[in-house]
Amino acid sequence: MDITATNITLRRGGKILCEGLDLHASAGELTAVIGASGSGKTTLLNCLALLERVNEGQLRIGGRDMTTVPESARRRFWRDSAAFIFQDYGLIDAETVAYNVMMSTPPLFRRRALTNPAVNEALSSVRLEGRGGEKVATLSGGEKQRVGLARAMYKNAAIIFADEPTASLDHENRDLVIELLRQAAARGATIVLATHDDAAITAADHRLHLGTHPATV
Template identity: 40%
Template structure:
């Protein structure tokens, strides 16, 4: 699905990482690990076109997304990407329902199923019946559940998660990992920048950014998903 080829990132004379090669497949969870300052979030931001590499290419279905025009970047983010951030990125003075509606508006196929999709997504993350609650009344764990529900409604092909469990307790961390695993089983590719050993061990592939090395940790990807990558 995604092929990172000889990617490098520098800030002035400092090379953050160089010559990175990495393949990200559908139906697979990939952990980006490394010490603070190793560039995990920067690599994630390059995958999401929020930052630009210094050299190299990021191929999505054969196209180098680093060369996309502004219009192509907007379409890629709208049609392919889903984000899960440590600080949730929700509209705090809006309701749960209004936050999830934002994910359906750019996707025409979802517009006619908005209420059903939102209700089902909130039920999956344990927030059934709370569509009218305001975000600013929720706990941190509940807000991350809303962010997950937003991803479920959006149905992205690629999820980028930046330290999504850093401020969560064990139960909410398990819920995040389980939901992302369900999405990967449905054919989504999930990439997580994390310091959490438990999250790392739950992933199929671990990429140590500071060493530019890959380790397979669990299962193989189903053949029918590999054929789509």
């Protein structure tokens, strides 16, 4: 499922974050959005994920114009196609790790999260095997970051948005996260990641720099 953004302008808080930006993120590839703190990486990812609106320009996802879609289409996109690894983790602190991994499924199913083999597999993939029963509030920042990744892996989404997914991690876990994102791309997912991390930048197929006009892929 390709994402094509054409001639995008983003304005926030009286600032122009980007103007006339073009981006193409292809299925099977890892596209990195790079830029200084405050340059608009999170805002851009939010727009590509239909969480925020662009001010100008066009957004196509999977060949469909998604620039201004009704709430129903947005919800369907999230239910069927997208996963987001949030910069601030986006987890429910008071719930268990396993419950959070299963967040994309209806609440009734989540009660059995702890014994779900697919949840355990996703947790093993991020080196959190056996940790499903712990409350998220008790985890370290890096562990929370990996729960966010496990949730995306569990969902097996066609598009994964990852907002600085290696920011809180040591080198070993950083390499693991990059490897998992590469594996997701290898099975055909479209990966868009915002990052400052040299290893993640190197691992990307394409790089888009924010804060320099005109931005290029």
